[in-house]
Amino acid sequence: MPDSKIELLPGTLELLILKSLAIGPLHGYAIARRIQQTSQDVLQVEEGSLYPALHRLEKRGLVDAEWGPSEANRRAKFYRLTKDGRAEQRVQEETWERVSSAVSRVLKASAKGA
């Protein structure tokens, strides 16, 4: 596995956000940190791009948002999955698994055939 950082594939940011929120409410900065930590620093997200995505998810009713105190004793906007969001996360995750394993199969087959 190369050590360098990888730009996110288009369309994957929403899934990563939904997955991060599956474990409980988080504010945007914590989501960015979680993606960074759980991908062991491999996935590189331009942190600002999280917010339009979060607001779109909020608008679509997939996440709820509430202001509350943060760990830094400042007011922060915490997001959490709604019921629809949880369902969407499962659907997107299954789709991702299917697509990535299909791509993987094709790549392996091509390698054998080469």
Place this chain on the structure above:
Amino acid sequence: MSFLRTLGLPLRPSDPRTVREVDDEIHDELEFHLAMRVRDNVAAGMSEDDARRDAERRFGDVDVVRRECRKTQLGDRLMVQRLSLVLMLVVLAAVVALAAQTWSAQRASEDSLMAMRADLARLTDALKPSASPPSGVVRIGDDLVEYASDGTPGTASRRAIPPCDPDCWLAKFRDASWRDAFAAAGEMAKLGCEDGLPILRAVFARIETVQQRQQVVKAWFFAALNRRMTCVLDVLDLGATDRDLAVQGWAFSYVKDLAFRDFSGDYEGYLAWRASVEGLSLVDAVHASARAFVERVRALHGAELVKALREMKRLDFRAAENAGADPAAAMRDAGLVDAVVLALADPGLDGDARATVVGWLASVRPDRETLERVLLPLLDADESTASAVCRALGTAGGEWAIEPLLTCAHRALVAHAGDADGAGNAVAFSVGDALAELRATSAVPMVIALIRADDTYATKYGLGYFALEKLTGVRYDESHDGAWWADWWTKNRARISPEFASLELPAVELGR
């Protein structure tokens, strides 16, 4: 209206927030992110400047992000507004054209008037008799400060600021970034109300961009408040009557912290409030407004009360306290506690509304007896209310609140015992935050015991990040699970307190 439905647009906006509130929330959210990144960078050893630069680099273009968020949040509303506007334009084209002509003429007169005012000010300075302080020199406290445009040094200047007349001040704002505009306005505010405010009035409407005028209002407001100047409300008035809604929005958000009313959608109400506090000192105006707030809350019920709660989600006293007022005491004396008890009994309130009322109560810092009587029974209520009660105990409670908080955390962990990773356990976050707020070192062993009993992410994060990081100084890490903390406890307990030297972690059962 059916054509709106065919376009997929809502007939009325379901979002109760005003445009200004949406803008403020986006601003606050992005600022929070950058501040957290800077904080973590500094903790990692970077200098403040490097930390800020790195945070901005990682974030990307803040303005672009802000615009995109705004478009997402307000897109539907703006589309409906635009459609309405187009229809109105078709019907009223002739009237609008006439209004535009009138406006242009008025604007031209306004500019001429401003220029005449500036000329007159220069002429007046030139004609001042030599017995009075030298031309262009103003008195601030014991200091004489030069501000004239002729470049002649003031005779008794101990603390010189660059000489500047209204046009020169205006030039400082032209093409300035928001930071530079803020700094320039702060410098102008040093001239004080008597000398600075007339200059501000002369130039404010001529400052070109919305962002610059926002920063000018902000800088003046903070300066006037912190130095307890007499013109705080006059400064806000300039913003509140600005030609742009965004500037008005900022001004009204500051007015809200002094008037305890949201006037952003109620300009007549704002004028009435200004009239009601006319002639009062700022401190007396704040206290009168605090009393009026309590009376209003006491008179509202059901949907009207919920509406008022949405307008005033949080009582923020920092601005009023900076001005030397004590709005918490004024609200207590006016009977806020009774009003809160009444509101909490209102069957029309949902969990979120009750959480807001609980927050109000904590803001006025009531005594222990009141907190125990009003809040402790609510720890058994819905999660949203219980979370708010925990936060309130952290803000206003004392050592006595530690035990009920830990009991509440235990109960929440039991309630969420079946959830994947403790998902949704917002109470754990609030308890963690409250314990840290109370500096509850004595709670450390029980908090560790709770994490050991419930190794879910929500508990590790809620209690580890929010409570233990602050109470123990150990930086939060996701890998710090119950076993890690138990080991840490064995090695460090004597260091926390001699009485913990041989204390074993309590056993906690979650009844799984």
